[in-house]
Structure formats: structure tokens, C-alpha cells
Amino acid sequence: MRKSKKIDSIPGLEKAIQSKISRRKAEKIPVLTVSAGTCGQARGSLKVIDSLKAAIKKENLTDKVKVRITGCHGFCEAEPNIIIYPHDIFYQKVDPKNGKDIVTQTVLGNKIIDSLLYVDPVSGEKAVQESDISFYKKQKRIVLGDNALIDPTEINDYLSIGGYSSLVKVLSNLSPEEVIAEVKQSGLRGRGGAGFPTGSKWELARKSKGDLKYIICNADEGDPGAYMDRSLLEGNPHRVLEGMLIGAYAIGAREGYVYVRDEYPLAVKHITLAIAQAKELGLLGENILGTGFDFKLHIAKGAGAFVCGEETAMIASIEGRVGEPRQRPPFPAVRGLWGKPTTINNVETWGTVPLIIDRGAEWYSQIGTDGSKGTKIFSLVGKINNTGLVEVPMGLTLREIIFDIGGGIPGGREFKAVQTGGPSGGCIPKELLDLPIDYESLTKAGSIMGSGGMIVMDEKTCMVDVAKYFLNFLRDESCGKCVSCREGTQRMWEIVKDITEGKGKPGDIQVLEEVAWACKDASLCGLGQTAANPVLSTLRYFREEYEAHIKEKRCPAGVCTELIRYSISPEKCTGCLACLKVCPQEAISGELKKVHVIDPEKCIKCGACFEACKFDAIIIE
Amino acid sequence: MEAVNTKVKSILTKHNMEKKDLIPILQDIQAECNYLPRQALQIVSKSLEIPLIDIVGVATFYRAFSLKPRGKHVVTVCLGTACHVRGGPKILDEFQRKLDLKPGETSPDGQFTLETVACLGCCAIGPVVVVDGDYHAQTTIRKAGAILKKYKKEKKNEKV
Numbered sequence: 001m002r003k004s005k006k007i008d009s010i011p012g013l014e015k016a017i018q019s020k021i022s023r024r025k026a027e028k029i030p031v032l033t034v035s036a037g038t039c040g041q042a043r044g045s046l047k048v049i050d051s052l053k054a055a056i057k058k059e060n061l062t063d064k065v066k067v068r069i070t071g072c073h074g075f076c077e078a079e080p081n082i083i084i085y086p087h088d089i090f091y092q093k094v095d096p097k098n099g100k101d102i103v104t105q106t107v108l109g110n111k112i113i114d115s116l117l118y119v120d121p122v123s124g125e126k127a128v129q130e131s132d133i134s135f136y137k138k139q140k141r142i143v144l145g146d147n148a149l150i151d152p153t154e155i156n157d158y159l160s161i162g163g164y165s166s167l168v169k170v171l172s173n174l175s176p177e178e179v180i181a182e183v184k185q186s187g188l189r190g191r192g193g194a195g196f197p198t199g200s201k202w203e204l205a206r207k208s209k210g211d212l213k214y215i216i217c218n219a220d221e222g223d224p225g226a227y228m229d230r231s232l233l234e235g236n237p238h239r240v241l242e243g244m245l246i247g248a249y250a251i252g253a254r255e256g257y258v259y260v261r262d263e264y265p266l267a268v269k270h271i272t273l274a275i276a277q278a279k280e281l282g283l284l285g286e287n288i289l290g291t292g293f294d295f296k297l298h299i300a301k302g303a304g305a306f307v308c309g310e311e312t313a314m315i316a317s318i319e320g321r322v323g324e325p326r327q328r329p330p331f332p333a334v335r336g337l338w339g340k341p342t343t344i345n346n347v348e349t350w351g352t353v354p355l356i357i358d359r360g361a362e363w364y365s366q367i368g369t370d371g372s373k374g375t376k377i378f379s380l381v382g383k384i385n386n387t388g389l390v391e392v393p394m395g396l397t398l399r400e401i402i403f404d405i406g407g408g409i410p411g412g413r414e415f416k417a418v419q420t421g422g423p424s425g426g427c428i429p430k431e432l433l434d435l436p437i438d439y440e441s442l443t444k445a446g447s448i449m450g451s452g453g454m455i456v457m458d459e460k461t462c463m464v465d466v467a468k469y470f471l472n473f474l475r476d477e478s479c480g481k482c483v484s485c486r487e488g489t490q491r492m493w494e495i496v497k498d499i500t501e502g503k504g505k506p507g508d509i510q511v512l513e514e515v516a517w518a519c520k521d522a523s524l525c526g527l528g529q530t531a532a533n534p535v536l537s538t539l540r541y542f543r544e545e546y547e548a549h550i551k552e553k554r555c556p557a558g559v560c561t562e563l564i565r566y567s568i569s570p571e572k573c574t575g576c577l578a579c580l581k582v583c584p585q586e587a588i589s590g591e592l593k594k595v596h597v598i599d600p601e602k603c604i605k606c607g608a609c610f611e612a613c614k615f616d617a618i619i620i621e
Numbered sequence: 622m623e624a625v626n627t628k629v630k631s632i633l634t635k636h637n638m639e640k641k642d643l644i645p646i647l648q649d650i651q652a653e654c655n656y657l658p659r660q661a662l663q664i665v666s667k668s669l670e671i672p673l674i675d676i677v678g679v680a681t682f683y684r685a686f687s688l689k690p691r692g693k694h695v696v697t698v699c700l701g702t703a704c705h706v707r708g709g710p711k712i713l714d715e716f717q718r719k720l721d722l723k724p725g726e727t728s729p730d731g732q733f734t735l736e737t738v739a740c741l742g743c744c745a746i747g748p749v750v751v752v753d754g755d756y757h758a759q760t761t762i763r764k765a766g767a768i769l770k771k772y773k774k775e776k777k778n779e780k781v
Binding site: 038039041042076079221224227230263304306317319379381383387461473582606607608 | 707747749
């Protein structure tokens with residue numbers, strides 16, 4: 001990497017931004033943009049990049065075609081995907097062996113390769129550009145969209161899309177109070193889960209007395225099934241840094257931390273690099289741009305404790321202690337890291353701030369609903385056709401997100417529920433599909449917004465098993481400080497586990513509800529207070545499933561191992577031997593072209609035969 | 622033994638003997654030694670003047686730390702919600718059977734450690750299994766054997 005020259009004045013930064021913008025505009029050569037976030041890499045995008053580069057070299061196009069390696073574009077289902085500019089051609093599921101054809105046919109010959117186009121799972125139509133794809137149509141990608149435009153390891157790429165101009169605006173024109181007023185007016189609420197108004201949080205910290213104040217970026221994205229923060233840190237780390245710089249200026253903080261999950265190696269790498277580049281350019285450190293504003297930023301890597309997403313636990317963890325939450329008040333805004341006023345915001349919140357400054361609070365507050373402004377990124381995962389990160393205006397309905405953007409449920413199965421809000425959230429049934437999504441509506445439905453995980457479940461998902469899953473997670477992650485949470489999650493798990501194993505008794509549901517409310521009412525932090533939500537919401541909407549397990553010893557979805565048995569349909573079995581070959585227990589007998597039979601005595605219900613059968617002949621009941 | 626000593630001392634120096642850096646220090650030791658040896662914790666305790674019991678408290682609170690040596694190959698099965706609804710537990714069962722290990726255990730020959738993780742954030746490609754940092758997408762019960770074979774083979778090659 002070339003060393004950048006330190007910029008020591010606001011006009012200097014303005015000039016640098018302008019020059020990068022014009023250079024980008026003047027760039028007339030084709031650009032191959034490859035999505036290479038963690039999912040992209042896991043699906044082989046690095047090999048695709050190698051093959052594209054090799055093809056470019058072979059055709060002597062090194063100066064005539066550019067390859068831009070970007071973070072995740074959000075459409076994980078289609079990884080590895082590439083966009084070819086200037087015609088915005090979108091290719092999905094690219095294989096390294098396609099590299100040569102892409103360069104020779106599409107880049108040189110202007111020919112579209114049909115087999116690499118995205119096919120809509122509902123209409124069967126092929127899409128040439130991103131904008132033709134239904135996954136993108138109802139989205140409003142103001143925060144996430146820039147991921148596709150920049151190489152996250154290059155600060156100059158960020159500058160070339162106007163990055164850091166909000167910082168220029170703040171440092172040259174606005175007082176800290178004016179910045180806070182702007183953020184307040186925008187209506188932005190914390191994207192980490194609870195939805196506290198960001199501007200008010202900043203104001204509290206600004207007004208707190210103290211010479212030293214801290215800000216923290218909460219990147220300890222612990223909710224299983226949510227990964228928007230990872231994607232932002234991987235794909236656009238400077239956006240988050242810019243937000244933090246603006247926040248630090250507004251609050252009067254001179255030091256900050258990014259607390260990032262160690263399970264996200266690429267995010268750690270990119271944010272570390274971004275901090276080093278910003279420092280080199282003079283955007284971090286002492287006397288930033290000659291304005292007298294100092295800001296130092298450190299990285300703290302999480303060590304695998306979910307509870308550290310709670311702000312007081314996170315502070316304890318940064319201080320080098322066991323991550324146990326403490327009583328609030330005093331709130332961190334008054335007494336936080338090392339006893340000093342501290343503001344903690346989530347990655348997505350920090351990443352939204354530069355937009356609000358750039359385009360104004362009024363513009364931002366026009367997006368969304370009355371109480372919930374702006375857009376929210378959701379990770380749409382589970383039993384869904386178009387898995388990915390979707391950024392939508394608040395107020396869109398679940399149906400629009402799951403069916404219009406997500407393309408519905410695979411395999412023609414029926415939608416059963418969507419789980420939002422991670423382990424603190426709940427399951428929302430199909431009767432509520434037309435619910436407009438915002439903080440209040442989700443809470444009313446017995447769930448929460450949380451960090452934005454949206455796990456779609458179909459008829460083959462057992463809701464009692466889902467409750468067991470979250471309870472197992474929570475009993476493991478409870479820090480153990482409060483009895484109600486430590487024992488409550490453990491007992492609830494035991495009861496639900498018994499139910500899934502056919503040992504449920506009449507009265508279990510009542511005990512479960514009683515423990516659930518005790519855990520909710522008597523625990524100190526958000527983890528315990530919301531730990532009962534997965535149980536209470538599944539009981540609220542899927543009580544009959546609990547009853548089937550308890551009274552009839554039956555798992556209607558065919559998931560709970562103790563309550564199901566495997567057999568082979570004589571009508572459907574073709575006698576192909578596939579299941580027989582994969583059975584680890586030799587529990588299946590049969591000959592070629594004759595119906596096979598499972599010996600229930602030997603069967604351990606591992607599911608290998610179900611997976612192997614191409615004729616749907618394995619019956620689970 | 623002497624090697625551990627030197628490594629720990631240099632890690633402590635890198636962190637300027639700062640008490641507040643306890644967690645990064647333990648992370649660095651684990652990265653160097655593959656686990657947290659008792660001897661290393663004793664040195665940290667003495668150098669930073671933190672009681673050993675508090676250090677062990679921190680080391681056992683956070684999932685990332687291990688007080689026992691971990692295997693040469695670490696097999697991590699993702700049990701995030703998306704992987705769960707797509708059959709993650711059945712994949713874990715298969716790895717348990719194939720390796721004859723429970724989550725958190727290491728094989729007696731020191732080759733494999735089986736671990737679980739609550740989410741790796743690549744839900745689109747679930748169920749996910751990571752071996753030594755390599756992601757295996759859309760794992761099936763039948764793929765489990767093939768995944769492990771690759772790493773067992775490496776072991777054989779090394780012997781030659």
C-alpha cells in the first residue's frame with residue numbers, strides 16, 4: 001500500500017475528496033466488481049478473482065479493465081456474484097472457470113452470458129441488472145448500498161464516493177450542539193436492539209461532566225442469525241469510523257473503542273486497516289485537520305461472551321474483567337468506561353450518522369414510520385429462497401420482506417413463522433404477516449426489533465424445538481449474576497427439553513409460564529429480562545404444538561428425534577440402494593429394484609437416508 | 622517450559638504490563654500456545670499483580686479461552702439459528718459420531734477438537750462447518766466424512 005500524505009487542514013481534506021471524486025468520474029474503463037465478504041469467500045470468490053485477473057492478463061487488458069474487490073453486497077444467495085460496470089451487468093454464482101468467458105465475451109465482446117444470470121424463483125424470468133431483481137426492488141439501500149462501490153481496504157475508494165465529507169461539514173460548519181440537534185431531529189434510534197433515540201443518548205453524554213469521555217462502537221454482534229454489522233465493518237469500515245468521529249466531536253470524547261467479535265476475522269482485519277489508514281491520513285489522532293480536535297481509536301476483540309453485547313458488560317470486558325452487567329442507573333452516559341461518561345452505539349447506528357449529516361435530518365426523517373425513522377438492515381435467513389441482507393424503510397410489512405424481497409419459502413413449503421430479535425425476540429406467526437415492521441409493532445407482537453435477525457421457518461420447523469434452541473443458548477450465555485436468569489433459563493430449558501423428548505407432563509406449560517415471568521421481572525439486564533420471549537411468544541401463537549408434544553407425544557413438524565420414527569414408503573421407493581449405502585447403522589435392508597425397509601431397532605434417526613433419497617420415499621412421522 | 626516463559630514475557634511487554642489488557646494478553650497467549658497453560662497464567666498473575674483466581678475467572682468466563690490443549694485441527698460446527706433450522710444439530714451429531722468426541726473435547730491423539738459456535742454470520746451457506754479457518758458450505762450428513770478425510774489425510778502425509 002502506498003503511504004498517504006497526512007492532511008492537516010479541512011480545505012486539504014475537501015480537496016482530496018474532490019480530486020478522488022473527479023478521478024473516479026473520469027475513469028472510463030470497465031470495472032469488474034467482485035463481492036468478497038465472508039460468505040463470498042466461503043463460496044470461492046477469491047478463486048473467481050484470481051481467474052478474472054489471469055484472464056485479464058492473458059488478454060493484455062491490465063490497464064484497460066479494473067477488478068474491484070468489495071465486501072458483501074447483501075445478496076448472499078447469489079454468491080459469488082459480480083457486477084460489471086458501466087453496464088451494471090449482474091452475474092451470480094460465478095465459478096472460477098467462468099473467468100475467461102466473462103472477460104472475453106462480456107467485457108471485450110459486450111455479450112451477456114445467459115447461464116450466469118439470476119433466475120427469479122417465482123416468475124422464472126432472467127435478470128440482467130441488479131435493479132431487475134425482485135430481491136432489490138423494494139429495498140432502500142442507503143447504508144449498505146455503498147458496499148458494492150468500494151474496496152474496503154482502500155481509504156481512497158471511500159473518498160471517491162464522497163466519504164468523509166460529512167466530517168468536513170461537521171468540523172467546518174457545525175457546533176457539537178448543532179450536530180446533536182441534527183441527529184435528534186432525524187429521529188434515528190439505536191440499531192442494536194432497544195431503539196433508544198441516538199441524539200438524546202449523545203446529549204446526555206455531552207452534558208455529563210468530565211474532562212475525559214469515551215465512545216464505543218458495539219460490534220459484538222451476538223444474535224445468532226444476524227450479520228449486518230459484520231457486513232458493514234467488512235464492506236465499509238470508513239463509514240463507521242466517520243460516524244464515530246462525528247459522534248466523538250459532538251459528545252466531546254477524545255478516545256474510543258471498537259468492540260468487535262473475534263469470530264469475525266475479516267471484519268477485524270478491515271476495521272484495523274481502516275483505523276491505520278485514517279491515522280496516516282490525519283483523520284485520527286491529535287489535532288485532527290488542524291482543528292484542535294483529538295480522537296484516538298482502539299480495537300477491543302471480544303472473547304466469545306454473548307452477554308458482552310449489553311453495554312455495562314461490554315465496559316467491564318474492555319476494562320479486562322469478567323463481562324457481568326451491573327445495575328443501571330448510573331447509565332454509561334454518566335458513569336461508563338473507567339468511570340467516565342461513555343456513549344455506546346451499534347455499528348449500524350454509527351454507519352447511519354454520516355448520511356444524516358450529509359443529506360440532512362429532514363431527508364432522513366421522511367423515511368420510515370412515525371415512531372421509527374429511516375431504514376433498517378435485516379438478515380433474512382433460514383427457510384427462504386433469497387437469503388441475504390436486506391435494507392428496507394421502516395414500516396414495510398413482513399409479507400413484503402419475506403415474499404417480495406425474499407422470494408418466499410423454498411420447495412413449495414408453507415410459511416410458518418418468522419423469528420425476529422435473536423434470543424431476546426420471539427416468533428411471529430403467519431396471521432401477522434401484514435404487520436408493518438417498526439420498534440413498537442414488533443414489541444406488541446411479543447417480539448423485538450433486536451439487531452435485525454429475521455429467521456424464516458416453514459412447516460418442517462418445530463416451534464417447541466426452536467424454543468428449546470434459544471433456551472439452550474441463553475442458559476449457556478447467562479452470566480450467572482442473577483438467580484432469576486441463571487436458574488430460570490436452566491429450568492425452562494429442562495422443562496422444554498423434557499417436552500421435546502416425550503416426557504412432558506400436564507401442568508408443564510403453567511410452570512413454564514410462571515418461571516418465564518419471574519425471569520422477565522427479576523433479572524437485571526436485557527438478557528434475563530427478555531430470555532423468556534422465545535418461550536412466551538411460541539406459547540402465545542403455537543400452544544397447540546406444545547400440547548401435541550405433551551398429550552399425544554407427537555412432534556407435528558417431525559423434528560424432535562425422540563418422538564419420530566423413520567420408515568420407507570413402499571409406493572415411492574424405487575429400490576435404488578442410495579439410503580442403504582449411507583446408513584451408518586446398517587439399519588436398512590433391501591435389494592436393487594426392491595422396496596427397502598428400515599429396522600427401527602437399529603435406526604438412530606440420524607437423517608442420512610432422508611438426505612440421500614431422491615424420491616421422497618423416506619417418511620418421518 | 623522455557624519457551625512458554627519467553628513467549629508470555631514478550632506478550633506482556635507488548636502490552637506494557639497493563640492490567641486493563643488482561644483479555645488481549647490472554648488472547649495473544651492462546652494464539653501462541655493454542656491454549657492457556659497454567660504456567661503462563663501464573664506468570665501473568667505475578668507480573669500484573671492480579672490474583673490467579675481472578676485470571677482463571679476471566680479465562681473460564683469467555684468461551685474463546687481453553688485451559689486444555691486443543692487439537693491440531695479444530696472442527697467448528699455452527700449452531701446459529703439459521704443453521705439450526707436447516708439441520709445443524711444433525712450435522713453436529715454426525716461429527717460427534719465420526720470423531721467420537723463431544724463438543725469441547727479433543728481426541729486423545731491430539732488431532733481433532735470439536736467445537737460449536739453460536740453463529741458465524743454466513744447464514745446463506747448454512748449449515749456451516751469450519752475446519753482450521755476453512756469454511757465448508759451447505760454441509761450435509763454425507764459430506765461430514767469427506768470433510769474430515771481431507772484433514773486426516775494431511776496427517777498421514779506428514780508422517781511420510
